[in-house]
Amino acid sequence: MREDLATALADLQEEAAVRIVRERLDGGENPLSILADARRGMETVGRRFASCEYFLPDLVYSGEILKQVSEMVRPRISQGLKTERLGKVVMGTVEGDIHDIGKDIVTFMLDVNGFEVFDIGVDAPPDKFVDKIRETGATVVGMSGLLTLAFDSMKATVDAIAEAGLRDQVRIMIGGPQVDEQVRKYAGADAYGQDAMAGVALARQWTGVQ
Amino acid sequence: MEKRPEEQIKERVQRVEAAVALKVPDRVPLVLSFGLFPAKYGGISCEDAFYDPVRWGAALKKAVSDFAPDMYEGVRMVPGPVLEALDCKQVKWPGHGAPSDHSHQFVEGEYMKADEYSALLDDPTDYALRVYMPRVYGSLEGLRTLRSLRSWLFGYMVAPQAALFTRPEVTGALEALIEAGHRASRWRAGIRTLEKDMAEAGFPQFTVSSTYAPFDIISDTLRGMRGTMLDMYRQPDKLIEACERLLPVLIETGVGIAKHVGNPRVFIPLHRGADGFMSVKQYETFYWPTFKRLLLALCDQGLTPCPFFEGDYTSRLEYLRELPKGKVLCHFDRTDLVKAKEVLGDHLCVMGNVPASLLQLGSPQEVREYCQKLVDRVGKGGGFIMAPGCVIDEARPENVKAMCDFTREYGVYA
Numbered sequence A: 001m002r003e004d005l006a007t008a009l010a011d012l013q014e015e016a017a018v019r020i021v022r023e024r025l026d027g028g029e030n031p032l033s034i035l036a037d038a039r040r041g042m043e044t045v046g047r048r049f050a051s052c053e054y055f056l057p058d059l060v061y062s063g064e065i066l067k068q069v070s071e072m073v074r075p076r077i078s079q080g081l082k083t084e085r086l087g088k089v090v091m092g093t094v095e096g097d098i099h100d101i102g103k104d105i106v107t108f109m110l111d112v113n114g115f116e117v118f119d120i121g122v123d124a125p126p127d128k129f130v131d132k133i134r135e136t137g138a139t140v141v142g143m144s145g146l147l148t149l150a151f152d153s154m155k156a157t158v159d160a161i162a163e164a165g166l167r168d169q170v171r172i173m174i175g176g177p178q179v180d181e182q183v184r185k186y187a188g189a190d191a192y193g194q195d196a197m198a199g200v201a202l203a204r205q206w207t208g209v210q
Numbered sequence B: 001m002e003k004r005p006e007e008q009i010k011e012r013v014q015r016v017e018a019a020v021a022l023k024v025p026d027r028v029p030l031v032l033s034f035g036l037f038p039a040k041y042g043g044i045s046c047e048d049a050f051y052d053p054v055r056w057g058a059a060l061k062k063a064v065s066d067f068a069p070d071m072y073e074g075v076r077m078v079p080g081p082v083l084e085a086l087d088c089k090q091v092k093w094p095g096h097g098a099p100s101d102h103s104h105q106f107v108e109g110e111y112m113k114a115d116e117y118s119a120l121l122d123d124p125t126d127y128a129l130r131v132y133m134p135r136v137y138g139s140l141e142g143l144r145t146l147r148s149l150r151s152w153l154f155g156y157m158v159a160p161q162a163a164l165f166t167r168p169e170v171t172g173a174l175e176a177l178i179e180a181g182h183r184a185s186r187w188r189a190g191i192r193t194l195e196k197d198m199a200e201a202g203f204p205q206f207t208v209s210s211t212y213a214p215f216d217i218i219s220d221t222l223r224g225m226r227g228t229m230l231d232m233y234r235q236p237d238k239l240i241e242a243c244e245r246l247l248p249v250l251i252e253t254g255v256g257i258a259k260h261v262g263n264p265r266v267f268i269p270l271h272r273g274a275d276g277f278m279s280v281k282q283y284e285t286f287y288w289p290t291f292k293r294l295l296l297a298l299c300d301q302g303l304t305p306c307p308f309f310e311g312d313y314t315s316r317l318e319y320l321r322e323l324p325k326g327k328v329l330c331h332f333d334r335t336d337l338v339k340a341k342e343v344l345g346d347h348l349c350v351m352g353n354v355p356a357s358l359l360q361l362g363s364p365q366e367v368r369e370y371c372q373k374l375v376d377r378v379g380k381g382g383g384f385i386m387a388p389g390c391v392i393d394e395a396r397p398e399n400v401k402a403m404c405d406f407t408r409e410y411g412v413y414a
């Protein structure tokens, strides 16, 4: 019986996952179906994280395993990989704040859960958010900030999005260690997320995905 | 009648110590942990605060005298001129990669590589000198070219190895160290004057000495968050061994300065062991054992560890009951304090936790309501200290004032 890649990934079995992928590639299997299994495994990881069975280390480790799997599989994919995407999200750390770890984890989880994420980096001024929303037609915006200085930048960014006439087009979520309901209200965002999976849940809800 | 400064200090220290010992002081004590709030309040830029100890000192003094906490925290700053002399890569500071009106910011990275545990474990000093420091400080890159100083143990024969120190990259590094040292000494002199002035004004400092949980040092400044989390899976034994190896170093760090300055309280900011950062099982495996021994060792020395449980620690509260009763001051950030009081109330002093969001965005009335809830529910029976939950940078002054005034008035024990 063929060992299950999705299970190996979900259970964070690095060696097994890598071995299974190698065997399946050697067996001439369609790389896209391998990636699809990996994605299913990651969905389980996400669910376990959301239900507090997994925590950040597990998420980070799963990301590392997935990276290896992707690196093995991608060279075998002939034409550009076309996966169906659930929706577009513009994600960035707001102006004045140069931290990326929180943003990167949220971006990663959105990505593996099927969203097309446009990461505009750290210390991103309001205009950069606005331009990216225009350019991509994204309907979800995520803003991250580690320090309390980010509260004002979050508000300025939401204001700029409104001024650009894009407020009705997007739902906005914010997050960071000191972000709470009070910050959400002040910034004028639609929601705040405690962690990366909360971000995924919000994006799903807003784009009408079950 | 105004009390004399020495009397005020005594009174304030006693108030805090009573709370730590789970007694009922005359009123709820008040501790303010300032970040760059004093700069903003005093009308200087954060860049000024990082470069001018006189103006930073004046700003801090103004904030402390205006809000008059029982103890203040807030001279723990790595000065800009020192960072500059060493060309520090690990942090961006106001005017140097960070906006001049905001706090310094850490540059997350894998400053120690995955395969360097053996080097660290084998000889931490050598590892620091020849591998780690050159990576973190641009000006010290030349130290990379040194050979291990261990060979100096062989006696007079190796004296010619002194030649290594004449290489331009090494002399450059040594000169940078000397320059940074002079700048640090000048800065420290300024801070000492400031502390003396504050003492003369009747304000004791919360903590001078600080140390860290072993796991956090590895996660913060050595392997980085990602690296450490991967190590938990790929090389857990090495990670644990490194925590063990660093434990005595961290005990020594905390004890040394506390004894030297005669302030028994030791600040321990806690970073990556909180809820969300790892499971309870991982906490038990990687974090708690060496952290607990650190706290016990400090207590054994007659010191008062003051761990700052950053983030949310609600699911780990039970562990803290393993610590000696009335000997540790627990500062909480986003932990539910009512729950903390329930679990720890008869065992350890609880401090916190007016949220940053409230102090920055709320109204004075909202702040008073929050503080009232704390005094009523957490302050009951003593063993409680009012403080912000988060190091404060951008709070509204009227809100900080509301927190302080309210605590002084409403926090009086009948």
Ligand code: B12
Pocket (backbone or CB within 6 Å): A099, A101, A102, A103, A105, A106, A141, A142, A143, A144, A145, A146, A147, A148, A149, A173, A174, A175, A176, A177, A178, A192, A193, A194, A195, A196, A197, A198, A199, A200, B035, B076, B103, B104, B105, B106, B107, B108, B220, B225, B270, B271, B272, B274, B310, B311, B312, B333, B356, B389, B390, B391, B392, B393, B394
């Ligand atoms: C580890 C840590 C450090 C480390 C390094 C961290 C780093 N890489 O920058 C060290 C020790 C070097 C450090 C230094 C300092 N720190 Co610090 N630090 C922390 C700590 C404990 C955790 C930060 C962290 O690693 N987070 C990990 C990431 C993955 O989490 P995250 O960013 O929160 O993101 C998650 C969620 O928030 C959410 N999320 C984030 N963004 C978004 C966006 C969306 C849309 C959604 C849905 C969700 C979401 O999902 C993410 C993943 O689950 C926090 C407190 C805390 N528990 O959060 C304090 C904290 C950030 N630090 C603080 C302070 C004061 C400092 C210092 C100034 C201290 C000093 N005097 O030197 C310095 C410099 C500031 C800095 N950090 O750059 C304060 C901030 C103060 C303020 N006013 O803002 C905090 C809040 C602690 C406190 N309660 O006082 N720090």
